Structures are given as structure tokens and as C-alpha cells.
Amino acid sequence: MLQAALLLVALLALWLLWEPLSQIFSAPEALQAWVASHGALGPAMVVLLGVLQVWVAPLPGYPVVFVSGILFGWFWGAIWANLGIMAAGISTALLARRIGRPLVDRFVNEAHLQRLEPLLANRSGWFWFWLLFLPTGDLPYFAAGLSQVRLRDFALALAAARLPFTFVLTWAAQHALEIPRQQLFLLALPLAFAIFLLIRFRDPLQRWTEQTLQRIS
Secondary structure, three states: OHHHHHHHHHHHHHHHHHHHHOOOOOOHHHHHHHHHOOOOHHHHHHHHHHHHHHHOOOOOOHHHHHHHHHHHHHHHHHHHHHHHHHHHHHHHHHHHHHHOHHHHHHHOOHHHHHHHHHHOOOOOHHHHHHHHHOOOOOHHHHHHHHOOOOHHHHHHHHHHHHHHHHHHHHHHHHHHOOOOHHHHHHHHHHHHHHHHHHHHOHHHHHHHHHHHHHHHO
8 A cells, every 4th residue: 555655646646747747858947947937846856756656666766866966067956866776765764663663565676675674684884885875775774673783883884885976977967968869879879788688687697696795695
């Protein structure tokens, strides 16, 4: 029920924002002005989307960061996106710790979680940094709730592992608007191919990640 309700909220938000969001590349200045006219609601929506993308699986988080860079520029775009990432990670860990395994089982692949469970007794901030830095998606957020790691150490590991890259992505988003569409399309091809490879070889990549974490722990 919770996931269905969150999905409904996300779809409603997408329907309400579809017209302005469709102007991201066709009329970015108009979209930026529209967002600015709503004051603090614009940054709040970015933070909220950062949280919803975790709970309304399988939405990825990078599009939220990219759009934030277009709307607010590389610096403030990264700040608001980072607040969303931190809010998502900490709130997910808190809820998972409070509700326990029944909640986590709803959102996490059981096989992946079972392979990771023996490592959850590790309280090292260094281990959790690598768990968040490697391509593990939102799994560490839920895993932290089942582990013995202190939430302060988890939050520091999350900030160190994931926040710096958001500045790179928002910078790329801001400058993408300055590139002619034909060149932007050519630049997007390698990125699309890389995403295809990640999806195509997701399971081997997941196994490699788990083996790497076992060596680190």
C-alpha cells in the first residue's frame, strides 16, 4: 500500500509539472523563471523528489540531480539535490531500523540482501563509504537500517561517497544548455551506451560489487 501510494503521488506530481518540465531544453529560461516565481517551493520539490525516487522504485536519482542543475545552476542545484540525497538516505535508514526486515523486503531484492547480510555487522565508516561509493544504488540506505552502524557514521559516509559527484553532474547539466542540440545528441550517445552496458551486465556487476565489499570488510 505504501509503495502504491507513493507511486500515485509521483505520477500526480509528474502530471502537474509535465508542461513546465517539457521546457527544459526548448525554453530553459522560461522554466527557470517559472520555478523562481514559486520561491522556496522549487528547492523543496527537488528535495522531495530526491526522497521519492528511493521509495518509488525503480526511479533513478541522477535525473533529479540533472534537472536541479538546469533549474538552479551547478552550485545551488547540487546543494538542493544533495539535501534530497541526504534526506532520502537518512530517512530510509531510520524507517528500516524502526520497522525492520518486513519493510526492507518490500523494496530490496532478497538475493542481494542475503548476500550482503553477513557484512552488516561491520560498523566501520570506511566500509560504509565503499558500500555507498560502489554501484549499489539505494540498497545501502535500507541495509543501514538493518545494520549496527551508527547513523552519524552512515551519514558522513553517505556525504563523502555520493555528494561530490552531484557537483559534477549539475555542472554538466548547466553547460548542456549551451551546447547545440546536434552536438548534445552526439555527446549523449556514449552515455546512453554506458547506461545500456550497466543494465545489460547488472548481475555480474552486482556480484563484483559484493565480492569487492567482502574483501574490504
